[in-house]
Amino acid sequence: MIKAGIIGGSGYTGGELIRLLLGHPQAEIDFVFSTTRAGKSLSSAHPDLTGITDMLFSDKVNTEADLIFLCLGHGNSSEFLRSHDFAEHTKIIDLSNDFRLADDASFEGMQFVYGLPELKLDAIRESKFIANPGCFATAIQLALLPLAKQGLLNKDVHINAVTGSTGAGVRPSATTHFSWRNNNASWYKPFTHQHLGEISESLNSFDQQIGELFFLPMRGNFSRGILATAYTQFEGTLEEAGQLFSDFYEEAAFTQITEDPIYLKQVVNTNQCHLHLHKHGNTLLVTSAIDNLLKGASGQAVQNMNLMFGYPEKTGLELKASIF
Template identity: 55%
Template sequence: MQKIKVGIIGGAGYTGGELIRLLINHPAADIVFINSRSNAGKPVSAIHQDLLGDTELFFSDDLSALGGGVDVVFLCLGHGESKKFLEGNTIADNIKIIDLANDFRLSKQSVIGNRKFVYGLPELNKAEIKTAQHIANPGCFATTIQLGLLPLAKAGLLEEIYTTGITGSTGAGQSLSATSHFSWRANNIQAYKTLTHQHLGEIGESLMQLQSKGTIDLNFVPWRGDFTRGIFISSTVHCNLSAEELKILYKDFYKNAAFTFVSDQPIFLKQVVNTNKAIIQLEKVGSKLVVHSIADNLLKGASGQAVQNMNLMFGLAETAGLRLKAAGF
């Protein structure tokens, strides 16, 4: 089988490292180059030290393969940097692009030059992803919140939503900051970006894609958690459907989903950490419905979903290279 030739731009950070870990073990992928200007010439295992013995790849600043030497390029750059990279570099038209930043997620920002980016949430846009040339990979909070709410949007049941969510420190990226430092995070939590989080726009667009009538008011309070990876979301809405009707609604919506599952039991983060899975649990009390949803912010919320999109774009099994073991204990 001819393998997919892959290039990675920005391979030294958390999402880049997770992408490398997935692709060096992917049965249909061959990494041609990993670009990092600050680490050019260094072994990948010198930065991602857990990969010692797993790969002999080196970081490079050579971008010549963008002329046609790869089939797909992953952009693992900081928010706002992907647009600058595409404006400053020539990439052959036949090369597919998967952007992990937020530069092209919103419809009004999805076109740059002759490139149109499709929002890459497989549970929502699988058919479009299969024929897309360019993908805007969703955000981690956005993915986890949307997966909990999409079935309700399709049924036209969303009006006012109150959502809280807690995320691990890796969600803040690898650059050091006061609130990602161990001494600050340990035995500590904090709300941040209350009602103003940057993922609200993409969540709203996706929900309105399925529920075009009326308005949806999403109130989101994110929290920084005392752990490294994973997202736990709880969304509260008014709903008159019974618990049994809701269970049928959700399980029918996700019956063909490769990685999203509805649990009849209480859910917890260790079920999804180190996997590409998202798990949903429903709790109905009176007229209130609480939808819990969990995912690994670096996998289903970032690099794992990017590989899932690559699989769809190249006609591979959606789960290729993504059958991962949960942390468990």
């Protein structure tokens, strides 16, 4: 039984981690650390937990826990790790972007592995420190990795991805105000989103030539999920593309190729990534859908936990979709 601590449990990813661990047969929540809510019940922040757990937020960090999930804002994980002295056996999964890039992966004696199981399965199993991928980064990489591996991503790639409002966190802002976001559509950070860094590193890890990535991120007027489209020129047939993807994801626990065109909600509240291939002329369109808080964050973190502790990858992650 894994004893896991959660640092930063009042936000969206922390809440999802709590829910997942409460339903996980091989893990238990050791503590949920929150400076602002210490002493209050978890259900005060996450009312769905009423009657399910009586646990309180804590202002203590157990540095002897088996595993620590860091659900802190970007930039705060390194500060937190510097100021806490964890036991030798304590493993760490960080959900921020602090340690994802190769240049950041080595930190105070800890060597972080990029926690995308479809790409780094064995390294994750052997690792003590995981940098959990970004949400857009997960959806987009899963759409492109099979092509990159074969050197078939050497032309320009055009990516559009729309994300739910939970991607922007629990703190209210102008663009997550209901009166603004409801019935609205807009883009942000065109061609410069910070996830391009981790995406590029992964795609380039096969030592193949990679084309330019044009990525336009969109704000969707829904709460959760990411629908990403990516297209590029591809000489082969649709069947050949399908075979590449099937082969690449043959062992993947949560990544599925669908025959029918995808719609976003079919993966919401699950850890699945659904991929769909479509060809028009020489243009191959890959569509990818994930739940940004699960496969894009907390679900993938638990998947990584399962791998690190030797449990079957799907343990505690066979979730009922909330498809409607």
